[in-house]
Structures are given as structure tokens and as C-alpha cells.
Amino acid sequence: xxxxxxxxxxxxxxxxxxxxxxxxxxxxxxxxxxxxxxxxxxxxxxxxxxxxxxxxxxxxxxxxxxxxxxxxxxxxxxxxxxxxxxxxxxxx
Numbered sequence: 001x002x003x004x005x006x007x008x009x010x011x012x013x014x015x016x017x018x019x020x021x022x023x024x025x026x027x028x029x030x031x032x033x034x035x036x037x038x039x040x041x042x043x044x045x046x047x048x049x050x051x052x053x054x055x056x057x058x059x060x061x062x063x064x065x066x067x068x069x070x071x072x073x074x075x076x077x078x079x080x081x082x083x084x085x086x087x088x089x090x091x092x
Contacts, residue, residue, distance in 0.1 A: 024082060035074070
């Protein structure tokens with residue numbers, strides 16, 4: 001089951017965090033940056049489903065697939081955060 005709990009201290013204001021099953025990695029989403037290119041929805045519709053709440057459910061696909069699709073985000077509204085990265089991220 002997906003959670004919206006922070007990883008490694010929590011996301012900044014306006015950013016939601018969705019933990020991957022490993023408990024050390026999370027997808028973060030910053031709505032203010034999103035321009036609805038839908039790369040995420042097309043890439044992994046089981047994970048990124050705007051008709052569900054929460055709309056990001058990273059446990060519905062392998063972690064490497066989630067990381068790859070997050071990397072396609074053209075605005076970097078979606079990012080991957082790993083515990084211990086001290087602010088570093090991966091994302092599109």
C-alpha cells in the first residue's frame with residue numbers, strides 16, 4: 001500500500017512524497033511545476049492514475065520502472081528522492 005509519508009526528513013512545503021516499498025526511496029510531486037505533459041500517466045498508468053487517490057501508487061510497479069518513468073518528467077515536477085541523498089534527486 002502506498003503512503004504519503006516523507007523519506008529522510010520529509011519534503012518541502014507544496015511537495016508530496018510517496019514511498020516506494022523499499023522504504024528508502026520516494027517519488028515526490030510538486031504540483032506547482034506540473035504542466036500535465038502526462039509522461040507519467042502514459043508510461044505507468046497503474047502507478048500514475050489521476051482518477052485514484054492517492055494518484056501516485058509506486059508499489060504497483062517495480063521500483064526501477066518507476067524511477068525510469070519519473071525520469072521522463074519534462075518539468076521535474078516528479079522526482080526520485082533516496083534516503084541519505086542530502087537533497088540530491090533524480091527526475092525528469
